[in-house]
Amino acid sequence: MATRSYDHKHIEATAQEKWRADNLYQADISDSSDVSYYLLVEFPYPSGDLHIGHWYAFAMPDIYARVLRMQGKNVLFPIGFDAFGLPAENAAIKRGLDPKKWTYDNMNVMRAQLRHMGASFDWSKEVVTCEPEYYRWTQWLFTKLYEHDLAYRANASVKWCPKDKTVLANEQVANGFCERCGTEVEERHLTQWFLRITNYADRLLKDLDELPWKEDIKDAQSAWIGKSTGAYLAFKISSQEDPLRVFTTRPDTIYGVTYVVVAPEHPLVKKLIDDGSISNVKEVQEYLEKTARKTERERSENKEKTGVVLEGVTATHPATKKIIPIYIADYVIGSYGTGAVMAVPAHDERDFDFAYVHGLPCVVVIKATDNDTLPMTRAGKLVNSDSFSGRDSVEAQTDMIDAVGGESATQYRLRDWLISRQRYWGCPIPIVYDPQGNPHAIPEEHLPWKLPTDIDFAPTGKSPLATSVELLERTERIFGKGWKPECDTFDTFVDSSWYFLRYLDCKNADAFSSSVAMKKWLPVDRYSGGSEHTTMHLLYARFFHKALYDLGFVPTKEPFNERFNRGIIMGPDGHKMSKSKGNVINPDDFVKKYGADAVRIYLAFIGPYNEAGSYPWNLDGVKSMRRFLERVYALEEKVADIPEQNEITVMLSQTAEKVSEDAQRFKFNTAISALMIALRALEGGASLAKESYLTFLKLLAPFAPHLTEHVWELLAQEGSIHSVSWPQSAVAKASESDTVVVQINGKRRGEITLPIGADENTAFASASNIPFVAEALKNGKPKRIIYVPGRIINLVL
RNA sequence: GGGCGAGUGGCGGAAUUGGUAUACGCGCAUGGUUUAGGACCAUGUUCCUUAAACGGAUUGAGGGUUCAAGUCCCUCCUCGCCCACCA
Secondary structure (H helix, E strand, O other): OOOOOOOHHHHHHHHHHHHHHHOOOOOOOOOOOOOEEEEEEOOOOOOOOOOHHHHHHHHHHHHHHHHHHHOOOEEEOEEEEOOOOHHHHHHHHHHOOOHHHHHHHHHHHHHHHHHHOOOOOEEEEEEEOOOHHHHHHHHHHHHHHHHOOOEEEEEEEEEEEOOOOEEEOHHHEEOOEEOOOOOEOEEEEEEEEEEOHHHHHHHHHHHHHHOOOOHHHHHHHHHHHOEEEEEEEEEEEOOOOOOEEEEEOOHHHHHHOOEEEEOOOOHHHHHHHHOOOOOOHHHHHHHHHHHHHOOHHHHHHOOOOOOEEEEEEEEEOOOOOOEEEEEEOOOOOOOOOOOEEEEOHHHOHHHHHHHHHHOOOOOOOEOOOOOOOOOOOOOOEEOOOHHHOOOEHHHHHHHHHHHOOOEEEEEEOOOOEEOEEOOOOOOEOOEEEOOOOOEEEOOHHHOOOOOOOOOOOOOOOOOHHHHOHHHHHHHHHHHOOOOEEOOOEEOHHHHOOOHHHHHHHOOOOOOOOOHHHHHHHOOEEEEEEEHHHOOOHHHHHHHHHHHHHHOOOOOOOOOEEEEEEEOEEEOOOOOOOOOOOOOOOOHHHHHHHHOHHHHHHHHHHOOOOOOOOEEEOOOOHHHHHHHHHHHHHHHHHHEEOOOOOHHHHHHHHHHHHHHHHHHHOOOHHHHHHHHHHHHHHHHOOOOEEHHHHHHHHHHHOOOOHHHHHHHHHHOOOOOOHHHOOOOOOOOOOOOOEEEEEEEEOOEEEEEEEEEOOOOHHHHHHHHHOOHHHHHHHHHOOOOEEEEEOOOEEEEEO
16 A cells, blocks of 8 residues: 655646646536536635635535536536625725725735635636626616615614724624624614615515525524514503504413513603603603613623603503503613513513512413413413403414404514615715705716725724715716715625626626526525525525515526535634634645645545534644545556456446535545545555546546646546546446345344345345354244345344 | 534544444554654554453433334433524
């Protein structure tokens, strides 16, 4: 089992140059045959350095792209850059660099690095979101959404990151902290641009059923959308004409309501203070100030239920007509439902806690058993509910809603998508304001609406675009005196919501993409990316696509067919890689020492790619893969001009089948295991038929593209190994016999070799020859024999 | 607190429909090779008993279904991820 060293640097450079010169990986978009396959990976942000996560993200799908091509598919495997974003701007502030230059320099570095990986991207379709040729269409698509009322401007309570000095979308806040920089977010009331993703909540949820995604990804999205069914119910307020509306998922517990609660932000509170209905104004205002000072996290983390009764006003129970108190309390969320709830302490945990602290009555309306403790949240038989008593709470629900004049309703946890950012390095929002302050979409002939360059970067919390004289002059020149530009830019997730459409026709100056190409190539066959995007990019892109579908711009309801979330590579110590822990793995070091092929194979071998696990980097792992490749290379010296051995041919065809299947499932680890086993079999003989060796090289080619290309040339083969056909996986039997396991009472007691298709009697006779079995059968025949041909014979005594 | 997923050697992991548990690799051990280190090669490596095993045990714990369970069902424990006062 000899190894033979090779000069990986030379081999890699030569192969990469050959592929580039031959345009080997360019997909023919207009190809009319039925073998197209769109393989998509999430395009990177040009941060400047390819880390191990990038290798994992790009080199693994590349293996699949290469397998598919050899299997005759017309594979579109494009790449681009999600090039707008904060780090470029931060570099500008910190180091006085031009964000554009910083970004473009980084892209150049990363293009070279991606090539060194041996990735078979089709660079002719490259998309860069910060280029005017691209963002003009981001702007155009936005204006279409605006025309159809899917984009709007509103004053709302929004999340503000004090460090990045910009607002954030709901999805970009985790536990009250900025998802990007980890700073605690603040609440601000600002006028901002939103997209009506909530209009699509139900379709985003329902259409998940049809998608062949893993259940955990679907579950995460549907939890994020958060559908609740229930009802709006109205409570008459003593001093007011308009009733207070509440949303509840348990209208069946209406008879258990002992008070109502409104969120401190609820408009009713201000109204009641202003019209003098409230007698304890001072106390109420103190509470309002106290909650306003709290951060979102403080409000939700501190489970202690605070609140203040509104003295002087009362509500009327819609069924019993009893007078009940009204509270303000910050456990009620202003932005969900109606911002007000009916409180049922006996059957809701939060109401129970609040009632306990404030000494409020608790009325049980669902019959409890001895095992039940309050609060009891399950459904059951109604009690204390007038004429509804005795009925099942689920069954009676609709009648109860009707009885109190309520209406059935559905609520979603999902909020509209806040897309404006008070930052410079982003796509300008294509809106101008007339002298009265009304927004107007910028007409198509003025697109792209270019990002100005005369900007003061000093972070002030105001949009940097507001410091541009050129932008203001441009606006007035085109639209007239007194007109003002919108100074916010888009959330970068807007840019990335449609980039995969642009790959299909990236140079088109007349349309965002080609409708013919979209019809042929959409939806994307398989999309690989990070699980962190499940409730961000993946949800945004689905919404955007559905909106475009409704406008007749795209031919499919869903953008992506299969979705695979990849895992994470941990440091050698099993912890997440971080500079402070000193466990960061730099792929360049390993590539330099062992070669790109060894790093690729190592990552493929580390664990299953079809599950988003986390895999620690083993410091000896790449070395062992290099050893494997050197054994492959050494085998070349054994190649002789002899006919193929039948046994070897059959073995290789089985390997081909295994590798195809595993690659299809993204289980590259077991595919490599099969290749290792095959290699050992090939190493067995004194010499090896050239054809057999070539077959093996073809199977290995997607995994180790450089070395296999080199050996292909050594053996004087035509063209590139990457454009030949995948070896046939004819199912030929390796031999004429099967190995069958013999069990007694389910315990393995030996094995026998039987001719294929042997019957039970033959199998039993043969099994009886095993000494242990013969001994066991001394006292009589087995009670039962279970014989699974080709696998097992189990004797039950 | 809720939802989802997962627990297999010292480690990463393997095991279509229930049908030889621990493939493949790392690490480790012994030997070889080498001036030495490293690299490389050979053999072994789930655990226990053992000179060796052809003996026994074993897929987080306990129970169940079955001729047969890592795989299916029930109870419990642990870990991970996501959501989290969403009425």
